[in-house]
Structure formats: C-alpha cells, structure tokens
Amino acid sequence: MFIISLAYRVPLSEVDRFIPEHIDYLNEQYQQGHFILSGRKEPRTGGVIISTIEDRQKLNNVLAQDPFYREGLASYDITEMVPTKSSEQLAFLVSNTTDN
Numbered sequence: 001m002f003i004i005s006l007a008y009r010v011p012l013s014e015v016d017r018f019i020p021e022h023i024d025y026l027n028e029q030y031q032q033g034h035f036i037l038s039g040r041k042e043p044r045t046g047g048v049i050i051s052t053i054e055d056r057q058k059l060n061n062v063l064a065q066d067p068f069y070r071e072g073l074a075s076y077d078i079t080e081m082v083p084t085k086s087s088e089q090l091a092f093l094v095s096n097t098t099d100n
Helices: 012-016 019-031 056-063 088-093
Strands: 002-008 035-040 046-051 074-080
Touching (some): 002 056, 056 074
Antiparallel strands (some): 002 046, 002 074, 035 046
16 A cells, blocks of 8 residues: 655646646546545645555556656655554455564
C-alpha cells in the first residue's frame, strides 16, 4: 500500500485547467481498484492518494498517466506502508503478517 502526497509546483490557475482530466484519471484508477481514497490538501497546496497497488514500479507507471504528473504540475512524495492495525471498517486492508 502506498500514500502519495502531491504538492503543486505551479499556480492554482494552471492546476485548474487540468482538473477535469485529473478527475477522469482518478475515476479510471478507482474502477481498476488501484486507489481507495483521494482528496485535496487544505489549504489547497496539493492532494493525497492512498493506493492499494503493491508493486512500486506498477505504481510509478500508474502515476505517470496522471495529467498533473505528465504536465509537471505537481511533485509526488511516495510512502510505502504495511497496514497492521485498523478500524473494523478497514480490516480488509490489514496485512496478515505478524511482524508489526
């Protein structure tokens, strides 16, 4: 699982031009089961995506399709995590390993 933190590198007026295409990209990734949560940061300096993709190279390939990435609008900080504890509603995300 990965947490992707986007930070805008350009003015919001430039970002806003690509919002519709970015939403289409997000919708496609949700349909494919790659993303489970996303949203913008507050204040609006970027966004956050949580991905269930398990392979870093696959994630890189998926992120490269994002118009924000393609157009150089945002930088991406990627953190890999292994969920070991969760609420009951998110138990399906918890790793079955015992090395916490």
